[in-house]
Amino acid sequence: MDQLISIFGQGLSNGFYPVPQQAIGVGSAFEVSPHAQDLVYHVLVPLSPPPGHAFHLELDAAGVLQRNCCVHVELLCTDTREQLGEDMLCFLHHSEEELRRKQDPSLLHTLCTGTYLDVDKTVHWFYRSMRVAWLLLPQSHHWHLMLQPSGRSCRLSRDQKSFMAEVIFGVRQGDSDVFGSQPTEVGIPSTTWLETYIVAEAKFFRHISRQAPGDSWHYKCLQLLSRILVGAGFSSYALKMVVMHLLSTVPLTQWCRKDFWRMMDTLKYLHCSLDTKQLNHFVIGNERFPMEISLPSDFRVAEAPNLFQHLASNPDAHMKAMQEYVHLLLQLKQMLV
Ligand SMILES: [Zn+2]
Numbered sequence: 001m002d003q004l005i006s007i008f009g010q011g012l013s014n015g016f017y018p019v020p021q022q023a024i025g026v027g028s029a030f031e032v033s034p035h036a037q038d039l040v041y042h043v044l045v046p047l048s049p050p051p052g053h054a055f056h057l058e059l060d061a062a063g064v065l066q067r068n069c070c071v072h073v074e075l076l077c078t079d080t081r082e083q084l085g086e087d088m089l090c091f092l093h094h095s096e097e098e099l100r101r102k103q104d105p106s107l108l109h110t111l112c113t114g115t116y117l118d119v120d121k122t123v124h125w126f127y128r129s130m131r132v133a134w135l136l137l138p139q140s141h142h143w144h145l146m147l148q149p150s151g152r153s154c155r156l157s158r159d160q161k162s163f164m165a166e167v168i169f170g171v172r173q174g175d176s177d178v179f180g181s182q183p184t185e186v187g188i189p190s191t192t193w194l195e196t197y198i199v200a201e202a203k204f205f206r207h208i209s210r211q212a213p214g215d216s217w218h219y220k221c222l223q224l225l226s227r228i229l230v231g232a233g234f235s236s237y238a239l240k241m242v243v244m245h246l247l248s249t250v251p252l253t254q255w256c257r258k259d260f261w262r263m264m265d266t267l268k269y270l271h272c273s274l275d276t277k278q279l280n281h282f283v284i285g286n287e288r289f290p291m292e293i294s295l296p297s298d299f300r301v302a303e304a305p306n307l308f309q310h311l312a313s314n315p316d317a318h319m320k321a322m323q324e325y326v327h328l329l330l331q332l333k334q335m336l337v
Pocket of ligand 1: 076077078081090091092093
């Protein structure tokens with residue numbers, strides 16, 4: 001990804017397009033793989049504004065669990081910024097005529113709808129540029145770059161499609177590890193981005209791995225459980241939250257291979273959460289979230305959203321979730337035997 005982003009960046013130096021930064025590995029297969037046989041790795045590429053532009057994430061607090069946001073693109077005065085080079089004209093203070101003759105259009109005229117960065121236009125630009133950069137890499141002989149049918153994300157895959165890397169991109173919220181990222185589903189307005197904590201979560205797992213003994217099994221535990229979870233009603237995200245809660249309470253020395261019963265603890269915690277219909281988000285509203293991971297200022301003191309809120313208001317969904325839990329438990333017991 002780093003090679004790709006580097007070529008990608010060089011090829012774009014002439015226009016005023018978002019600038020891809022170093023990619024961040026945000027999850028291995030346990031995160032979002034819908035099919036048990038596929039391994040999908042996720043990489044997030046942060047996008048920075050080009051010279052003369054600024055990005056502002058405008059949050060919409062309507063959804064509690066999934067906040068939407070828009071990326072407002074602002075033009076900045078560059079008259080006093082000598083480091084930008086002599087050739088750059090200020091988008092605010094030069095005439096339209098001069099700008100049209102001498103300079104590439106601003107981002108507002110290429111990838112925006114109104115003054116907002118447009119998801120669909122950005123994905124297509126990203127994919128087109130990736131394709132050009134991709135062909136210059138030797139890996140392109142064995143790996144294929146595809147735009148997903150939704151038209152909103154791209155994947156790199158080996159010939160057999162059993163190993164894939166999904167590339168998503170995001171705009172950083174301030175200087176925090178929280179991003180606005182493109183929704184990968186269709187049907188969401190093209191100026192709507194989704195707030196994602198996936199980078200903060202990945203950093204939490206790295207933080208744990210640095211402290212855990214070498215034979216720690218916490219990742220494997222999450223992966224194995226996610227595998228048997230496929231098809232069940234609760235998301236792998238809920239399971240990830242459970243494991244994160246346990247990792248911050250159960251001593252790390254108790255996650256080694258011989259303690260594989262930790263998987264049973266994970267399910268017990270899940271059971272208790274289902275029973276009480278309460279599973280708090282681990283990143284939002286958690287004052288104990290490691291300080292070294294940067295969150296927006298109000299995050300740690302906010303009220304933690306309940307991931308099982310929907311179960312409290314829907315008895316049928318709750319009953320179904322409990323049945324699926326029993327099924328999960330049996331599968332796990334079978335696997336352990
Ligand atoms: Zn100016």
